[in-house]
Amino acid sequence: MFPTITAGLDGSAASSDAADWAAAEARRRGLPLRLVHAAARQPDAAIPHTPLGSPGRQQEHWGDRLLRDAEARIQLRHPDLRIVGEQIANEPVAGLLGAAADAEMLVIGSQGLSAFASFLVGSVALGVVGRATRPVVLVRAARPAGEPPRPSAPPAASPRDVVLGLDLDRPSDAVIAFAFAAAAERQAVLRVIHGWYLPAYYTFGTEDIPASQDVGGELAEQKKTALADALRPWREKFPAVEVTAQAVIGRAAHHLVDSARGTDLLVVGRRTRTSPLGGHIGSVTHAVLHHAVAPVAVVPHD
Structure with missing residues (x-):
């Protein structure tokens, strides 16, 4: 695969900020940005259907929307940046490790507890960092959990x-x-x-x-x-x-x-x-x- 800067998205504020950081890095390096969402999916036949479809289908639709929204937001800030989005049907650690294998680097979010307490690095982040064969960048959330993403700020002077x-x-x-x-x-x-x-x-x-x-x-x-x-x-x-x-x-x-x-x-x-x-x-x-x-x-x- 052609080298990319790859960012993992999971819907958190930290992963959104990580995608912004990855976009700026991809632009600096002249590489495409690859956005990935990894989540294990149960077979539809094993899950009862609801009026909105099976949980597996709902998860897939949510992942597609997550990727589309992030791509549209980043494209506004970086109109010349090539962006591709991909869902990976695997549990997050294995999925992100696979996505990182062909990338220049993998960028993922890391949520902090508070301004005064020690930060929390989740099990997914630690699992990826401990096993990745390519550089991994962890980016802190720049806003409180639950706050909607802000437009990407212009680079510092x-x-x-x-x-x-x-x-x-x-x-x-x-x-x-x-x-x-x-x-x-x-x-x-x-x-x-x-x-x-x-x-x-x-x-x-x-x-x-x-x-x-x-x-x-x-x-x-x-x-x-x-x-x-x-x-x-x-x-x-x-x-x-x-x-x-x-x-x-x-x-x-x-x-x-x-x-x-x-x-x-x-x-x-x-x-x-x-x-x-x-x-x-x-x-x-x-x-x-x-x-x-x-x-x-x-x-x-x-």
């Missing part, structure tokens, strides 16, 4: 930053390349964050270390150098991208959530290993998905 969470122990080319390309497409600043901890002997006592040795300062310089070394070939490959890099002490997820406020995109990685219970999402990525307000791109890598 000046681009917002892209934030990359970089693991220096296992730096992934796929994750770094995705973040640099996203910043280049937006003509935005790429802010790279690496979180690290001081060793236990420095935190709890330094009896075995000469008093004149600034262990924290030396380690900070080592991390700074390692970060610069990891980014050097990518700076050369994307010379137009302005990059700021920070190696910060403390929980990486905490720094990433704070740094991503008001940004256009937060990029993190996920190793493509599985457990007997299914796909695995690392602790940093898991925390970011639950707490970051900005759209989060999860890029799978070996």
Whole structure:
């Protein structure tokens, strides 16, 4: 299949906002937008009919209307964008994973609980992120649940930053390349964050270390150098991208959530290993998905 930006729709405010975000991304990349609605359907023969038809038929009609309404709304904002809609007769996780297989990326919504509570990432979103082989972007709802969709706003006059969470122990080319390309497409600043901890002997006592040795300062310089070394070939490959890099002490997820406020995109990685219970999402990525307000791109890598 020809590459697309694919967005999953389920009728929620979050999925509608995700479709808007996906439309803007498709336009930036010069790709078609594919809107999909995945829902398992029972055979009509197994379900009693009502005056409005069987529940399966009603579900199909509702899905068609959902896709048509979203397509019409997005087409008004992006008249030159090629948009295709498709219903997938499968349960949501499997359906979205199948739709993502041939896409440049899959974009889905993630509903927040409130402005003060931790965010809730649904089982469908986590199931897709944990098993997808292509990048998945989770977009928060920009309006309260139940409020009707608003017309897509025009793009901001000046681009917002892209934030990359970089693991220096296992730096992934796929994750770094995705973040640099996203910043280049937006003509935005790429802010790279690496979180690290001081060793236990420095935190709890330094009896075995000469008093004149600034262990924290030396380690900070080592991390700074390692970060610069990891980014050097990518700076050369994307010379137009302005990059700021920070190696910060403390929980990486905490720094990433704070740094991503008001940004256009937060990029993190996920190793493509599985457990007997299914796909695995690392602790940093898991925390970011639950707490970051900005759209989060999860890029799978070996």
